[in-house]
Amino acid sequence: MKTYSATPADIDKKWILIxxxxxxxxxxxxxxxxxxxxxxxxxxxxxxxxxxxxxxINADKVQLTGRKREEKFYWHTGYPGGIKSRTKQQILEGxxxxxVVIKAVQRMLPKNRLSRTLLGNLRVYAGAEHPxxxxxxxxxDVKSMNPKNTRS
Numbered sequence: 001m002k003t004y005s006a007t008p009a010d011i012d013k014k015w016i017l018i019x020x021x022x023x024x025x026x027x028x029x030x031x032x033x034x035x036x037x038x039x040x041x042x043x044x045x046x047x048x049x050x051x052x053x054x055x056x057i058n059a060d061k062v063q064l065t066g067r068k069r070e071e072k073f074y075w076h077t078g079y080p081g082g083i084k085s086r087t088k089q090q091i092l093e094g095x096x097x098x099x100v101v102i103k104a105v106q107r108m109l110p111k112n113r114l115s116r117t118l119l120g121n122l123r124v125y126a127g128a129e130h131p132x133x134x135x136x137x138x139x140x141d142v143k144s145m146n147p148k149n150t151r152s
Contacts, residue, residue: 006045013121014052015137017130020101021058023142024065027149029104031142032056036118037109049114053121055137060097060126063151064088074103098124 016035020028034040038050064072069092073085091100101124109115123132143150 004043004045006043006048006050008048010043011048011050015055015132015135016052016140017055017057017132017137018140018142019058019128020056020142021061022063022150024149024151025062025100025104026065027146028056028062028142029101029108031140031145032101032105032122033108035140036105036121047114049117049121051118051121053135053137054123055130055132056098056101056122056124057128057130058126059101059124060092062092062101065151074100097126 018028018032032054035054036051038044038048038052041050044050069089070087072088074088074091075084075086076082077084086094088100091097102119102122105122106115106119109118123130
């Protein structure tokens with residue numbers, strides 16, 4: 001037997017729409033990272049961009065378990081002494097609540113050049129509206145996949 005390796009001609013990208021309202025952040029991020037990477041496809045090739053384009057709406061209504069909303073701190077500028085601490089609560093209520101979802105997905109992807117390409121296939125919106133209706137995205141219902149995916 002020979003090992004199958006996909007070529008660019010074999011790649012079939014789809015558009016997927018995920019509603020994050022009431023979904024636990026970590027579970028959402030792991031599902032989105034898997035879809036971006038293309039691990040759900042039988043023709044998965046680790047070094048290729050096989051994944052789908054993912055649209056996440058209602059990112060400001062994502063749920064967190066435990067006390068992570070108040071106790072988990074974020075943000076560093078990347079420079080020495082550049083700590084600018086904010087809680088997840090402050091970020092979700094601030095100007096850019098979608099950054100919490102983007103960071104969670106980014107940290108579940110491999111740390112290499114491919115992950116930066118894969119993040120380009122992710123679109124996250126705080127509200128329920130998105131400008132990608134022309135792509136006719138398929139709806140992926142994360143809530144019905146597992147009862148643990150949601151919190152009330």
